[in-house]
Amino acid sequence: MSLRSLLDLAAVTETGAIVLGSRVAVDGHAPGYGVRVVTHIHQDHILGLRRSIREASLIAATPLTLDLLEAAGYRIPPSKRLSLPYRVQVSVEGDVLSLRRANHVPGAAEVLVELENGVRVGYTGDFKLPGTEVLSDLDVLVIDATYGLEDWVRPWQEEIDLLLADVVREGLSHGPVYLYGYYGKIEEIMLLLRNQGVDAPFLVNQRVGRSVEVLERHGYRVGDVVVEGTREAVEVKRSGWYIGFRHYSSWRRRRSLPGENGARPVHVLLTGWEFREPFRRLGPRELVVSFSDHADFRQLVSYVEEARPRLLVADSYRGGRAAAYFASYVSKRLGIPAVALPGGGVDGV
Numbered sequence: 001m002s003l004r005s006l007l008d009l010a011a012v013t014e015t016g017a018i019v020l021g022s023r024v025a026v027d028g029h030a031p032g033y034g035v036r037v038v039t040h041i042h043q044d045h046i047l048g049l050r051r052s053i054r055e056a057s058l059i060a061a062t063p064l065t066l067d068l069l070e071a072a073g074y075r076i077p078p079s080k081r082l083s084l085p086y087r088v089q090v091s092v093e094g095d096v097l098s099l100r101r102a103n104h105v106p107g108a109a110e111v112l113v114e115l116e117n118g119v120r121v122g123y124t125g126d127f128k129l130p131g132t133e134v135l136s137d138l139d140v141l142v143i144d145a146t147y148g149l150e151d152w153v154r155p156w157q158e159e160i161d162l163l164l165a166d167v168v169r170e171g172l173s174h175g176p177v178y179l180y181g182y183y184g185k186i187e188e189i190m191l192l193l194r195n196q197g198v199d200a201p202f203l204v205n206q207r208v209g210r211s212v213e214v215l216e217r218h219g220y221r222v223g224d225v226v227v228e229g230t231r232e233a234v235e236v237k238r239s240g241w242y243i244g245f246r247h248y249s250s251w252r253r254r255r256s257l258p259g260e261n262g263a264r265p266v267h268v269l270l271t272g273w274e275f276r277e278p279f280r281r282l283g284p285r286e287l288v289v290s291f292s293d294h295a296d297f298r299q300l301v302s303y304v305e306e307a308r309p310r311l312l313v314a315d316s317y318r319g320g321r322a323a324a325y326f327a328s329y330v331s332k333r334l335g336i337p338a339v340a341l342p343g344g345g346v347d348g349v
Protein backbone atom coordinates (compact mmCIF):
# COMPACT_ATOMS: atom_id res chain seq x y z
CA MET A 1 0.00 0.00 0.00
CA SER A 2 1.42 3.41 -0.98
CA LEU A 3 2.12 6.07 1.62
CA ARG A 4 -0.42 8.34 0.01
CA SER A 5 -3.19 5.80 0.34
CA LEU A 6 -2.23 5.32 3.99
CA LEU A 7 -3.30 8.93 4.49
CA ASP A 8 -6.85 7.86 3.68
CA LEU A 9 -6.67 5.48 6.63
CA ALA A 10 -5.42 7.84 9.34
CA ALA A 11 -5.69 11.61 9.43
CA VAL A 12 -6.60 14.67 11.47
CA THR A 13 -9.72 16.46 10.23
CA GLU A 14 -10.29 20.22 10.00
CA THR A 15 -12.38 20.00 13.17
CA GLY A 16 -9.69 18.21 15.18
CA ALA A 17 -10.92 14.61 15.01
CA ILE A 18 -8.25 11.94 14.60
CA VAL A 19 -9.80 9.39 12.26
CA LEU A 20 -8.38 5.87 12.33
CA GLY A 21 -9.86 3.80 9.51
CA SER A 22 -13.49 4.45 8.59
CA ARG A 23 -15.20 3.61 11.88
CA VAL A 24 -13.19 5.12 14.73
CA ALA A 25 -12.92 8.88 15.40
CA VAL A 26 -10.84 10.09 18.33
CA ASP A 27 -10.96 13.33 20.39
CA GLY A 28 -13.19 15.20 17.93
CA HIS A 29 -16.50 14.62 16.19
CA ALA A 30 -16.46 13.10 12.68
CA PRO A 31 -19.90 12.60 11.09
CA GLY A 32 -20.63 9.02 10.09
CA TYR A 33 -18.05 7.38 12.36
CA GLY A 34 -19.75 4.86 14.64
CA VAL A 35 -17.25 4.89 17.48
CA ARG A 36 -16.04 8.03 19.27
CA VAL A 37 -12.99 7.51 21.46
CA VAL A 38 -11.98 9.99 24.17
CA THR A 39 -8.29 9.69 25.11
CA HIS A 40 -8.58 11.95 28.18
CA ILE A 41 -10.66 14.69 29.73
CA HIS A 42 -8.82 17.82 28.54
CA GLN A 43 -11.00 20.35 26.73
CA ASP A 44 -9.17 20.07 23.40
CA HIS A 45 -9.74 16.30 23.41
CA ILE A 46 -13.49 16.32 24.08
CA LEU A 47 -14.33 18.45 21.03
CA GLY A 48 -17.88 17.93 19.78
CA LEU A 49 -18.45 15.26 22.40
CA ARG A 50 -22.11 16.13 22.98
CA ARG A 51 -22.76 15.71 19.27
CA SER A 52 -20.88 12.38 19.25
CA ILE A 53 -22.96 11.21 22.22
CA ARG A 54 -26.09 11.92 20.14
CA GLU A 55 -24.89 10.59 16.79
CA ALA A 56 -22.29 7.85 17.34
CA SER A 57 -23.20 4.30 18.38
CA LEU A 58 -20.48 4.00 21.01
CA ILE A 59 -18.41 6.32 23.21
CA ALA A 60 -15.20 4.51 24.17
CA ALA A 61 -12.67 5.45 26.86
CA THR A 62 -10.91 4.00 29.86
CA PRO A 63 -13.27 3.30 32.79
CA LEU A 64 -11.70 6.21 34.72
CA THR A 65 -12.08 8.69 31.85
CA LEU A 66 -15.73 7.71 31.34
CA ASP A 67 -16.45 8.34 35.02
CA LEU A 68 -14.54 11.65 34.99
CA LEU A 69 -16.63 12.73 31.99
CA GLU A 70 -19.82 11.88 33.89
CA ALA A 71 -18.53 13.87 36.89
CA ALA A 72 -17.94 16.82 34.53
CA GLY A 73 -21.59 16.68 33.43
CA TYR A 74 -21.55 14.50 30.28
CA ARG A 75 -24.44 12.04 30.26
CA ILE A 76 -23.56 8.99 28.19
CA PRO A 77 -26.44 6.50 27.78
CA PRO A 78 -25.41 3.11 29.22
CA SER A 79 -26.11 1.48 25.84
CA LYS A 80 -23.44 3.71 24.22
CA ARG A 81 -20.83 3.43 26.96
CA LEU A 82 -17.84 1.33 25.90
CA SER A 83 -15.58 1.02 28.94
CA LEU A 84 -12.19 -0.19 27.75
CA PRO A 85 -9.46 -1.03 30.27
CA TYR A 86 -5.92 -0.78 28.90
CA ARG A 87 -4.97 -3.53 26.40
CA VAL A 88 -8.46 -5.05 26.19
CA GLN A 89 -9.35 -5.56 22.53
CA VAL A 90 -12.79 -4.98 21.10
CA SER A 91 -13.95 -5.70 17.57
CA VAL A 92 -15.75 -2.93 15.71
CA GLU A 93 -17.21 -4.37 12.50
CA GLY A 94 -13.94 -6.14 11.71
CA ASP A 95 -11.53 -3.49 13.02
CA VAL A 96 -9.88 -4.24 16.35
CA LEU A 97 -9.67 -1.33 18.80
CA SER A 98 -7.63 -1.17 22.00
CA LEU A 99 -6.25 1.46 24.37
CA ARG A 100 -2.75 1.69 25.85
CA ARG A 101 -1.53 3.51 28.92
CA ALA A 102 -0.34 7.10 28.42
CA ASN A 103 1.45 9.07 31.12
CA HIS A 104 -0.48 12.34 31.03
CA VAL A 105 -3.47 12.92 33.31
CA PRO A 106 -5.17 10.10 35.26
CA GLY A 107 -7.06 7.81 32.87
CA ALA A 108 -5.23 8.98 29.72
CA ALA A 109 -4.82 6.52 26.85
CA GLU A 110 -3.28 5.98 23.43
CA VAL A 111 -5.41 4.39 20.72
CA LEU A 112 -4.51 1.46 18.48
CA VAL A 113 -6.69 0.19 15.62
CA GLU A 114 -5.88 -2.88 13.58
CA LEU A 115 -7.97 -2.46 10.46
CA GLU A 116 -9.83 -5.24 8.73
CA ASN A 117 -7.32 -5.09 5.83
CA GLY A 118 -4.35 -5.66 8.19
CA VAL A 119 -3.17 -2.03 8.28
CA ARG A 120 -2.22 -0.85 11.80
CA VAL A 121 -2.89 2.76 12.76
CA GLY A 122 -2.57 4.53 16.09
CA TYR A 123 -2.70 7.81 17.95
CA THR A 124 -0.60 8.75 20.98
CA GLY A 125 -3.04 11.27 22.47
CA ASP A 126 -1.24 13.60 24.86
CA PHE A 127 1.67 11.90 26.63
CA LYS A 128 5.03 12.28 28.25
CA LEU A 129 7.87 9.85 28.95
CA PRO A 130 8.56 7.64 30.77
CA GLY A 131 5.41 5.73 31.58
CA THR A 132 3.84 5.76 28.10
CA GLU A 133 3.85 2.59 26.03
CA VAL A 134 5.48 3.16 22.64
CA LEU A 135 3.14 2.08 19.81
CA SER A 136 5.42 0.20 17.41
CA ASP A 137 4.93 -1.74 14.14
CA LEU A 138 2.43 0.81 12.91
CA ASP A 139 1.73 1.79 9.33
CA VAL A 140 0.57 5.24 10.45
CA LEU A 141 1.19 6.88 13.80
CA VAL A 142 -0.59 10.13 14.66
CA ILE A 143 1.36 11.98 17.33
CA ASP A 144 0.69 14.92 19.61
CA ALA A 145 3.50 17.41 18.96
CA THR A 146 2.62 20.33 21.22
CA TYR A 147 6.31 20.90 22.01
CA GLY A 148 7.61 20.06 18.53
CA LEU A 149 10.16 22.88 18.23
CA GLU A 150 13.82 22.07 18.88
CA ASP A 151 14.19 24.73 21.61
CA TRP A 152 11.25 23.42 23.56
CA VAL A 153 13.14 21.10 25.88
CA ARG A 154 12.99 20.69 29.64
CA PRO A 155 16.14 18.69 30.51
CA TRP A 156 14.87 18.42 34.11
CA GLN A 157 11.56 16.87 33.06
CA GLU A 158 12.42 13.43 34.45
CA GLU A 159 13.38 14.87 37.87
CA ILE A 160 10.67 17.49 38.21
CA ASP A 161 8.51 15.41 40.58
CA LEU A 162 11.24 15.58 43.23
CA LEU A 163 11.90 19.26 42.62
CA LEU A 164 8.22 20.16 42.87
CA ALA A 165 7.79 18.20 46.10
CA ASP A 166 10.80 20.10 47.55
CA VAL A 167 9.32 23.46 46.56
CA VAL A 168 6.00 22.52 48.20
CA ARG A 169 7.66 21.23 51.40
CA GLU A 170 9.74 24.39 51.70
CA GLY A 171 6.61 26.54 51.25
CA LEU A 172 4.64 24.52 53.81
CA SER A 173 7.29 25.18 56.45
CA HIS A 174 6.20 28.86 56.34
CA GLY A 175 2.46 28.56 55.70
CA PRO A 176 -0.09 27.45 53.11
CA VAL A 177 0.92 26.75 49.51
CA TYR A 178 -1.32 27.40 46.51
CA LEU A 179 -0.69 25.56 43.25
CA TYR A 180 -2.20 26.84 40.00
CA GLY A 181 -2.75 24.50 37.05
CA TYR A 182 -5.26 23.16 34.56
CA TYR A 183 -7.85 20.56 35.51
CA GLY A 184 -6.37 17.13 34.98
CA LYS A 185 -2.91 18.45 35.80
CA ILE A 186 -4.20 19.34 39.29
CA GLU A 187 -5.30 15.75 39.87
CA GLU A 188 -1.98 14.47 38.51
CA ILE A 189 -0.04 16.77 40.87
CA MET A 190 -2.10 15.62 43.86
CA LEU A 191 -1.12 12.00 43.20
CA LEU A 192 2.49 12.99 42.54
CA LEU A 193 2.78 14.83 45.87
CA ARG A 194 1.30 11.89 47.80
CA ASN A 195 3.77 9.64 45.99
CA GLN A 196 6.57 11.89 47.20
CA GLY A 197 5.34 11.59 50.79
CA VAL A 198 3.74 15.05 51.10
CA ASP A 199 0.77 14.53 53.43
CA ALA A 200 -0.65 18.02 54.11
CA PRO A 201 -4.41 18.32 53.47
CA PHE A 202 -5.48 19.40 49.98
CA LEU A 203 -7.99 22.23 49.65
CA VAL A 204 -9.95 22.10 46.37
CA ASN A 205 -13.06 23.50 44.69
CA GLN A 206 -16.20 21.43 44.15
CA ARG A 207 -15.32 20.36 40.65
CA VAL A 208 -11.93 18.95 41.69
CA GLY A 209 -13.66 17.45 44.74
CA ARG A 210 -15.90 15.41 42.40
CA SER A 211 -12.89 14.23 40.37
CA VAL A 212 -11.16 13.13 43.58
CA GLU A 213 -14.22 11.02 44.50
CA VAL A 214 -14.00 9.31 41.09
CA LEU A 215 -10.25 8.71 41.48
CA GLU A 216 -10.79 7.16 44.91
CA ARG A 217 -13.52 4.90 43.47
CA HIS A 218 -10.95 3.71 40.92
CA GLY A 219 -8.42 2.79 43.59
CA TYR A 220 -6.26 5.93 43.67
CA ARG A 221 -5.38 7.13 47.17
CA VAL A 222 -5.59 10.92 47.28
CA GLY A 223 -5.61 11.13 51.08
CA ASP A 224 -6.91 14.11 53.02
CA VAL A 225 -8.94 16.39 50.71
CA VAL A 226 -11.31 19.15 51.85
CA VAL A 227 -13.66 21.12 49.63
CA GLU A 228 -13.87 24.94 49.79
CA GLY A 229 -16.97 26.19 51.56
CA THR A 230 -17.27 23.28 54.01
CA ARG A 231 -16.74 23.36 57.77
CA GLU A 232 -13.62 21.21 57.34
CA ALA A 233 -12.22 23.81 54.98
CA VAL A 234 -12.60 26.50 57.64
CA GLU A 235 -10.69 24.35 60.12
CA VAL A 236 -7.95 23.47 57.68
CA LYS A 237 -7.50 27.14 56.78
CA ARG A 238 -7.27 28.05 60.44
CA SER A 239 -4.45 25.53 60.87
CA GLY A 240 -2.45 27.29 58.11
CA TRP A 241 -0.95 23.94 56.98
CA TYR A 242 -2.45 22.88 53.69
CA ILE A 243 -2.01 22.88 49.93
CA GLY A 244 -4.66 24.73 47.95
CA PHE A 245 -5.31 24.00 44.28
CA ARG A 246 -6.64 26.64 41.93
CA HIS A 247 -7.33 26.76 38.22
CA TYR A 248 -4.59 28.30 36.05
CA SER A 249 -6.91 31.15 35.08
CA SER A 250 -7.00 32.55 38.62
CA TRP A 251 -3.20 33.05 38.74
CA ARG A 252 -3.44 36.71 37.70
CA ARG A 253 -5.90 37.36 40.54
CA ARG A 254 -3.71 35.64 43.15
CA ARG A 255 -2.93 38.80 45.11
CA SER A 256 -6.57 39.86 45.39
CA LEU A 257 -7.88 36.46 46.51
CA PRO A 258 -9.18 36.31 50.08
CA GLY A 259 -6.49 36.31 52.81
CA GLU A 260 -5.84 33.16 54.79
CA ASN A 261 -6.42 34.28 58.37
CA GLY A 262 -3.34 36.45 58.30
CA ALA A 263 -1.13 33.72 56.84
CA ARG A 264 0.68 34.71 53.67
CA PRO A 265 0.56 31.84 51.24
CA VAL A 266 3.22 30.87 48.73
CA HIS A 267 1.80 30.87 45.18
CA VAL A 268 3.19 28.40 42.64
CA LEU A 269 2.25 28.47 38.95
CA LEU A 270 2.67 25.20 37.03
CA THR A 271 3.37 25.71 33.35
CA GLY A 272 4.87 23.73 30.50
CA TRP A 273 6.01 26.92 28.73
CA GLU A 274 9.11 27.50 30.84
CA PHE A 275 12.28 26.23 29.21
CA ARG A 276 15.04 28.23 30.92
CA GLU A 277 15.12 26.60 34.34
CA PRO A 278 13.04 24.18 36.42
CA PHE A 279 11.77 26.94 38.65
CA ARG A 280 11.95 30.69 38.75
CA ARG A 281 11.21 33.06 41.62
CA LEU A 282 9.02 36.02 40.81
CA GLY A 283 9.12 37.31 44.38
CA PRO A 284 9.63 36.02 47.93
CA ARG A 285 6.27 34.21 47.85
CA GLU A 286 5.75 33.54 44.16
CA LEU A 287 7.30 30.94 41.89
CA VAL A 288 6.85 29.50 38.45
CA VAL A 289 7.59 25.77 38.15
CA SER A 290 8.27 24.25 34.72
CA PHE A 291 5.94 21.29 34.87
CA SER A 292 4.30 19.78 31.82
CA ASP A 293 2.32 16.65 31.18
CA HIS A 294 3.41 16.69 27.54
CA ALA A 295 6.58 15.26 26.00
CA ASP A 296 9.18 17.90 25.27
CA PHE A 297 11.07 17.89 21.95
CA ARG A 298 13.66 15.33 23.13
CA GLN A 299 10.96 12.94 24.27
CA LEU A 300 9.01 13.32 21.01
CA VAL A 301 12.11 12.38 19.01
CA SER A 302 12.87 9.43 21.23
CA TYR A 303 9.28 8.15 20.93
CA VAL A 304 9.34 8.33 17.13
CA GLU A 305 12.81 6.73 16.93
CA GLU A 306 11.54 3.79 18.91
CA ALA A 307 8.14 3.55 17.22
CA ARG A 308 9.46 3.91 13.64
CA PRO A 309 6.07 3.99 11.87
CA ARG A 310 5.93 3.79 8.06
CA LEU A 311 4.29 7.23 8.10
CA LEU A 312 4.09 9.81 10.86
CA VAL A 313 1.25 12.32 11.12
CA ALA A 314 1.80 15.25 13.51
CA ASP A 315 -1.41 16.82 14.82
CA SER A 316 -1.29 20.45 13.75
CA TYR A 317 -4.87 21.09 14.85
CA ARG A 318 -3.50 21.11 18.41
CA GLY A 319 0.22 21.57 17.77
CA GLY A 320 0.09 24.33 15.13
CA ARG A 321 3.48 25.38 13.69
CA ALA A 322 5.30 23.15 16.18
CA ALA A 323 3.63 20.09 14.63
CA ALA A 324 4.55 21.29 11.13
CA TYR A 325 8.17 21.78 12.21
CA PHE A 326 8.26 18.40 13.93
CA ALA A 327 6.95 16.62 10.83
CA SER A 328 9.68 18.15 8.67
CA TYR A 329 12.34 17.34 11.31
CA VAL A 330 11.23 13.68 11.40
CA SER A 331 11.26 13.34 7.66
CA LYS A 332 14.67 15.06 7.17
CA ARG A 333 16.54 13.88 10.24
CA LEU A 334 15.02 10.52 11.09
CA GLY A 335 14.24 9.48 7.52
CA ILE A 336 10.62 8.65 8.32
CA PRO A 337 8.00 10.10 5.95
CA ALA A 338 5.95 12.63 7.87
CA VAL A 339 3.15 15.10 7.40
CA ALA A 340 1.39 17.64 9.62
CA LEU A 341 -2.41 17.54 9.42
CA PRO A 342 -4.70 19.27 8.88
CA GLY A 343 -3.32 21.57 6.24
CA GLY A 344 0.36 20.60 6.28
CA GLY A 345 2.68 20.05 3.38
CA VAL A 346 3.60 16.45 2.71
CA ASP A 347 7.25 15.79 3.49
CA GLY A 348 8.82 12.71 2.02
CA VAL A 349 5.45 11.21 0.98
Ligand SMILES: [Zn+2]
Binds near residue numbers: 040042104126
Ligand atom coordinates in the same frame (compact mmCIF):
# COMPACT_ATOMS: atom_id res chain seq x y z
ZN1 LIG B 1 -4.11 16.79 27.57
